[in-house]
Amino acid sequence: MKFYNTLTRKVEDFVPEDPSRVRMYVCGPTVYDYAHIGNFRPMVVFDSLNRLLRHKYGQDAVVYARNITDIDDKIINQAIATETTIDVITDRTIAAFHDDLDALNVAAPDHEPRCTEYVEPMVAMIEELIEGGFAYAAEGHALFDIHSYEKYGKLSKRSLDDMRAGARVEVAPYKRDPGDFVLWKPSTDEQPGWPSPWGRGRPGWHIECSAMSKSCLGETFDIHGGGLDLIFPHHENEIAQSCCANGTEVMARHWMHNGYLTVEGEKMSKSLGNFFTVKQLRDEGWGGEVIRFSLLSAHYRQPLDFSRDKMREMKAQLDRWYGFLKESGDPEAGEVDERVIAALSDDLNTPQAIAILHELTDRPADLKASATMLGLLQQDSESWFKGEVSDDENAEIEALIEKRKQAKADKDFATADQVRDQLTSMGIVLEDKSGGVTEWKRG
RNA sequence: GGCCCGAUGGCAGAGUGGUGAUGCAGAGGAUUGCAAAUUCUUGUACGUCGGUUCGAUUCCGGCUCGGGCCUCCA
Incomplete structure (x- = not known):
């Protein structure tokens, strides 16, 4: 297997430190509001990688950790703005997040650490950094001294000079260098806070992932993933935090970053307002599988322009595949095609893998097995085509089909067509099969 | 200002130093009461200017255009 490594900007062979325990960490959401689909791209991309790794190294040979950030000023502000508590905000947002992940068929990670549960390790790590001379306390804050780490800027290929030139934010007077970043900051009485050697306060954004990845995976691990915008800072x-605190050369050996989701060519973002939430799309009737497939339709490092047209096309492709599965009686999963594995093993080339799936339509069992690598085609064709259907609704549809069948037998095609139109208006599409059998699906 | 990424046929989207993926849409045929589904056939590509090469969409450089990052956005 080989994957692009942001550290070296090259596609590199992937060799886990311990093949019996392949460790991956992915940055999860800050739970202050509904996540938009751009936030779900890494969830789906790294879920597919998770599936590939397990296929390759064994179902139990992968340890996947994906955090939830439940301490953040945005959460505090959201609680104030909506006149509720932080717990209400985070609980509600996490529940919605998990519900969306289920809809997208994203498997649960082995660890899903929440920041609030790891404050102690964060404080301990900050203390280590200060003791080691990598950080300093000032006015209730703890700050990382970027000059103490000679490799600072290596991942994002920035020099300290570049950063200073670009500093666009007001520099706090207690910072030794404008680039120094907050490890701990003081809380007011109204804000959530934890005791620390620097006073009551809360952790900065970055320290959480250093502490949680260490707790869940160890000081060094194999893959660290997330969106492109997380590279810096x-x-x-x-x-910087992990390597300095742990005295290690590397934190993660392989850094993987997915590209942005765009809308009409522009980055999807809350501030631009050009976003869709998964909930919104599901409410419009788009299936989670269609959304998932759309997110995998471009290579993970490429920008992906998201649109309803794209979902329409993805749905049409899924219809076709499910049609083949249905025709062959929904077979059990067969063999995963090696070419699919080869495609995914080549820097997670999902479009290539999808192209191969299109060649497997004469081998439905293998198609189903191969699609599992992408988390697709996992439902039975009946539920794909019909969705939820009540007994009453089913009886009504069947009665109309029977009526049409009789009309056809009587050569009364006007009536037959009128019944078809009636069903169409109900969102039902008929398919006449050989042998006088008529089947239906939702349009 | 610094840094990063991209530019492929109507659309989406891989890939490759030389025999033009894949899907959708389009056109034509088979099938069909109609329709749908299926199936067969089929067209159109590599931003621009140079360089390297027997040969470049593929490597190198300039340019143009687009996107992104530069302290808390996946």
Whole structure:
């Protein structure tokens, strides 16, 4: 297997440190509001990688950790803005997040650490950094001294000079260098806080992932993933914290970053307002599988322009595949085609893998098995085509089909067509099969 | 200002130093009461200017255009 490594900007062979325990960490959401689909791209991309790794190294040979950030100023502000508590915000958002992940067929990670449960390790790590001379306390804050780490900027390929030139934010007076970043900051009485050697306060953003990845996976691990926008400063800072605190050369050996989701060519973002939430799309009737497939339709490092047209096309492709599965009686999963594995093993080339799936339509059992690698085609064709259907609804549809069948037998095609139109208006599409059998599906 | 990424046929989207993936849409045929589904056939590509090469969409450089990052956005 080989994957692009942001550290070297090259596609490199992937060799886990311990093949019986392949360790991957992915940055999860900050739970202050519904996540938009851009936030779900890494969830789906790294879920597919998770599936590939397990296929390759064994179902139990992968340890996958994906955090939830439940301490953040955005959460505090959201609680104030909506006049509720932080717990209400985070609980509600996490529940919605998990519900969306289920819809997208994203498997649960082995660890899903929440920041609030790891404050102690964070404090301990900050203390280590200060003791080691990598950080300093000032006015209730603890700050990382970027000059103490000579490799600072290596991941994002920035020099300290570059950063200083670009500093666009007001520099706090207690910082020794504008690039120094917050490890711990003081909380007011109204804000959530934890005791620390620097006073009551809360952790900065980056320290959480350093502490949680260490707790869940160890000081070094194999893959660290996330969105492109995390390269700087988040991942750069994680590396500095972890390597300095742990005295290690590397934090993660392989850094993988997915490209942005765009809308009409522009990055999807909350501030631009050009986003869709998964909930919104599901409410419009788009299946989670269609959304998932759309997110995998481009290579993970490429920008992906998201649109309803794209989902329409993805749905059409899934219809076709499910049609083949249905025709062959929904077979049990067969063999995963090696070419699919080869495609995914080549820097997670999902479009190539999808192209191969299209060649497997004469081998439905293998198609189903191969699609599992992408988390697709896992439902039976009946539920794909019909969805939820009540007994009453089913009886009504069947009665109309029977009526049409009789009309056809009587050569009363006007009535037959009228019944078809009636069903169409109900969102039901008929398919006449050989032998006088008529089947239906939702349009 | 610094840094990073991209530019492929109507659309989406891989890939490759030389025999033009894949899907959708389009056109034509088979099938069909109609329709759907299926199936067969089929067209159109590599931003621009140079360089390297027997040969470049593929490597190198300039340019143009687009996107992104530069302290808390996946």
